[in-house]
Amino acid sequence: MHDEWGPGGYRSAGAWTRPGHGPPFRATPSTPGIRGRETPSIMTERRTDATGWRSRGLGTVTIGQAGDELRLCGWVHRRRDLGGLVFLDLRDRSGILQASVGPDWSGEEAVASAGSLGAEDVVLVEGVVVPRPDDARNPDMATGEVEFQVRSLERLNRAETPVIPVYLSPEEELPSEELRLRHRVLDLRRVELQSRLASRHRMILAMRNYFDGLGFVEVETPILTKPTPEGARDFLVPSRVHPGEFFALPQSPQIYKQILMVAGFDRYFQIARCFRDEDLRADRQPEFTQIDVEASFVEEEDIYRWMEGCMADVARVMGGTAETPFPRLTHAEAMERFGIDRPDLRFDLEVRDFTPVLGALDSNILQGAVEAGGRIRGIHLPGGASLSRRQIEAIEAKAKGAGAPGLLWSKIQEGSASGPLGRFFQEDTSAALGARDGDLLLVAAGPDNVTSPALAAARMAAIESLELAPVRDHAWLWVTEFPVFEDGGDGSLAANHHPFVQPHPDDLHLLESDPLSVRGQAYDLVYNGTELGSGSIRVHDAGLQRRILGMLGLSEAEIDLKFGFLLEALKAGAPPHGGIALGVDRLVVRLAGGASLRDAIAFPKTTAARALFEGAPSPVPPVELADLGIQLMKGGGGGG
């Protein structure tokens, strides 16, 4: 996009009237300096960043502007004071330009004030673009062919010495995350965050254009709403008008978008803010953004096709690749072959079932697991015998962290098997497994719900440890046929995704008799092992919906209280419908880089769910609480 900035543009220095000390936010079209000339088109303006204050953006100045008289504005990024000659690296969002202040071309005042400028001061400079001397060009700088010879210089605003540096030397570490969040205004000036947020903007724009092109309508749903059914805690907002009653912030627009389908909106999407009052992680923020999509008279294939097209556009904008159609795995296949419902298919390493071979070995652990109804599954790592015992133990630690009692392993070296597993091997065991000299076997025995997570963790740890090369860089994947229910733990049923998933037609007859085996028309989109989002075809029959809610343990009264307005709507003639929602923040992190969601959000919360920059949340004066009919319990803070 930026490469559209071409040479040319305005050669207009004399025509720009100096804005003097007036407010800097005068609308560009009414700026006297522009009136009377050709009004710049939006496109032209974007290409040069011209405003009433400045002729161009600093990063847009190239050799094509050599000789141009310009007025430029920006922050003092760095200053190199050579005594008689001062170099200022000036910065704005478009880039960095070296300005030079010297007695031969700068006014006395400019020379005097250039020496006293500090980092992050805001300046206005007037002067001329010149090619740099041959031996002073900087090939590492986008604008390094030229510099700006300052004739006059005005400090528009002084900046206190920044608490955290905006400019980091090549060897300098980032300031602590705490300081970066506390002084977010400075952190956001760094090019990494600026460009990532700009990428985010372009990504969202591409999504909006894409769905608009398919006839989707963006509809806004309420932020003040009713407690939603996803299962996370709601953020509650007290109602002043109705003391004792509360709104909830939406965990997602789920029910609203279904109602929009019943209302006939046919194809809906929304860039939607969602709120969940749960503890944070690197990939979880209490408020986050989803691209929320729903359509009527659709089957799963429609959703897959649309979203693949959307991801292809998004990837193009973000400089990635999304080859369509995406591969698919059923949930059962994914669990069997990778032990996880969001396998990272950049690597083709798979989990295998070793039960027939290893179950025959003379080992109490192995035989006991099989007799108890479990299996012996594991990972065969060609070349894995190069790992040290310490490295293997680190992999085992990951498996244990995922809930396994332990991992058995065997190195195959010089025709014999060693290790806690290898010592049970018989002559033909290695051959029966297809293992050769130099290989490593990692094995877990027990019920699938224990071995799967353990082997999934071991798989990724082994890949990392062996530094296996990915077989592809962008692994997009649909995981389909998620179960409708999961075990609630105490014999109860819980919704695996949410309670509105349409059961697979082939499994509908099992709903009451064997609910846990009922597959849903539910699917996740996975990218490089990250779950980007999930969706489903929804129940559109009020009776079936009521049945499912009942199976989840809700009484008729609760169903009416919580979901009455949805069931009411379904009875109004609901079309078959379905959709999906993807996490926008996660997409940005995966496609534009960044270590955590905090790097994709302008003003994120800390792990303890605080906003350090603005200082939220904060206590409120008792009188405000009284207005809301709220009294704090002891130890609950309050006051003001």
Place this chain on the structure above:
RNA sequence: GGGGCUGUAGCUCAGUUGGUUAGAGUGCCGGUCUGUCACACCGGAGGCCGCGGGUUCGAGUCCCGUCAGCCCCGCCA
């Protein structure tokens, strides 16, 4: 709610076995310097060692508690 890591100058970090006056780089302040781009050189200021308590003749260092940030489990799609 639980576990782990971190907290020393504005910033990034070092600080030995518990031992005299807590250091470095960078930034900041003052000075010299006309082609730098991590400018260079000279000089200077700058410390509640997160906070509270304890052990000890003596604590940045050991112990307990607490606060904050980060990572993880629980929780949460």
